[in-house]
Amino acid sequence: MTPRRQRMIVIGLVLAGVAVAVLLASAAFQESVNYFRTPTQVASGDVPATRSIRLGGMVADDSVARDPGSLTVRFTVTDYANNVDVVYTGVLPDLFREGQGVVTRGRLGADGVFEAEEVLAKHDENYMPPEVKEALANAKKAQ
Amino acid sequence: MWRLLVRWFHQLASPPYFYRFAGRVAPWFGVVGGLLIVAGAYGGLALAPADYQQGDGFRIIYVHVPSAYLSMMAYVVMASAAFVGFVWRIKLAHAVAVSAAPIGASFTFLALVTGMLWGKPMWGTYWQWADARLVSELVLLFLYFGYMALRAAFEERDKADRASALLAVVGVVNVPIIHYSVIWWSTLHQGPSISKLDAPSIDASMLVPLLLMIFGHTFLFVYVLFERLKGEVLLRERQARWVRKLVGTTA
Amino acid sequence: MSEFLSMGGYAAFVWPAYGLTLIVLVANVLLPRRRHRRILKQLRVGTDEFQSVSQPTVRHVP
Structure with missing residues (x-):
């Protein structure tokens, strides 16, 4: 050798x-x-009740409700198979909106509502000008 | 043709030949890289439209993606050169590895900081310790630091070359981890936009400046590598007749 | 112009990112050139300052 x-x-x-x-x-x-768990994992009971976890998914359409007069906001996180209701008090990131990705950190309450201490926005890898987005949306509607 | 190429490669590995070659070729890479970066930055800042989600904040992509790509590319260059130097004992290969390290480290630092500046307004956080993409990129920075620190710990250059080469080659495992972290695991970081097998998920008007920046950074990397190598080769060859002749300490 | 500089409200993030990139790029261009010049000068003078900075090679005995 x-x-x-x-x-x-x-x-x-x-x-x-x-x-x-x-x-x-x-x-x-x-x-x-893995950075977060999905609503399906949470729904299957694969979640420690005592420890703080991260829940990630999409903010469900028409689910965001703000408490008037406070920073408290309620919304539903979905992976289109299961849903988890979330309540959070604090400032939301710029990209937080319905139909967009979100990662929240907090605890699952006894009532099944996820009490978030932190909400982060997760955006996708698509970049385009607003006009293109609009054209895409129109094309989808026309189908 | 092939034999000619092999002969040229052998010739290139000879330090005096390489020194002259680098001196002649490097400026062209520098000029082309600089022009591409200026064009790309102008396109990215002024010509590309704002993103439908992120507005003008997305323009950080034009400095973040090129430096992140270069941070990994420089590591692959460093590890490959270290491997060649370790196995074939080619002096110039070790010089390439040594010269690539500080460049790679500087772009890793840049990728991390520009990423943080992008993450704060969009995600709502500068840093997340639980995110595999963020942490593996930080590991890359420490691999570069470790490589340079390990070299500095040796008195003799030959030993430093061999020991640091092992570290460089082993650390290459981290490069695919960085790239695929966003696919293998759930992360806050989004998936790849350009390097997908299907069409890129970025509009052409935004893609062109990004490609200009990426090519510009690549050319600039070659330029800086050659400039670093010129010094490194002189240093390593300072006992050789061609260097003494060059600096005029021998007739 | 001021609209361009404000970057749609993201000026505090966009400009530092570009500024830092410029600094790192310029440093990458300038430092290796300076190092090369200094090495040439040192070798010319013959005082081998770099002997201590980077490891001395094992001298070959002919």
Whole structure:
């Protein structure tokens, strides 16, 4: 075996070892590597009641209701299979709107309402000018 | 043709030849890169329309995406060069790896900070420790720092070359993790817009400046790499006759 | 012009991002050139300042 081949094997083995370790680790911690849980996961009871978790999904259309005179807002987070009602008091990010992605951090109350301490907006990877968006929406309506 | 290419490659790996080659070629990369970036920045700031969701805030994409892409590209260049240097003991390859590291680190830093400046108004937060994309990009920054710190810990350059090469190659595992983090796991960060197999999910009027910026950054990277390499090669070859001749300490 | 500068209310985020990018790009252009010039100068003078900064090579005994 030439020294060059030896060096190649050394580096290959080390690399393979690290790759396997990372793979195993990320598989084992899949749950904690994931940033949020979906309403379906929450509905299936896969949620610790005592610990604070993140719930992510879409803000359901026509679900946002603001309490007049306070910063409290109620809305429904959906993954189009299950819904979770959320109540939050505080300032919402600019991109918070119905039909858009959202990630909330908080606890699931005994009444099934998710009490959020933090609400973050999750936007998608689509970028377009407003006119294009409008044209797309019109085309969809015409169908 | 192939044999000619191989011969040229061998020639390029010879330090005096490379030094002259870099000196001749680098300025062109610098000029083209600079022009592309100026055009891309103008297009991104002034010509591209505002986004239907994010308004003018989305214009951060034109500085964020190129630096994020470069932060990973520079690492792949560094790790590949380190691998070649480790296995084939090519001196110039180690010089390439050393020179790519600070460039990659600076663009990783830039990707992180511009990302934070984008995240605050849009997501509502500068940073989330639980987000796989954000944290893996931060790990990349520490890989660059670790690589440079490890080198500095060695007295002899040969040993530094070999030890740091191992770290660089092993760390390359992180690059696909960064790229696929938004697909493998749920993240606050959105999925890829351009590098999808189907059509890009970004309007052409917004895409053109972004592509100009990405190509511009790539050219600029090659320019900076060559400029760094010129110094690095001189330093590594300072005992060689061609360097002593060049600086005039020997006739 | 002031409308352009206000960036639709996102000026506080857009301009720092572009400004910082400009600084990093310019530093990436200037620093390696300066380093190359300094190395050339040091080698010319013969005082090998970089010996301590970067590791000395093992000298080959002919």
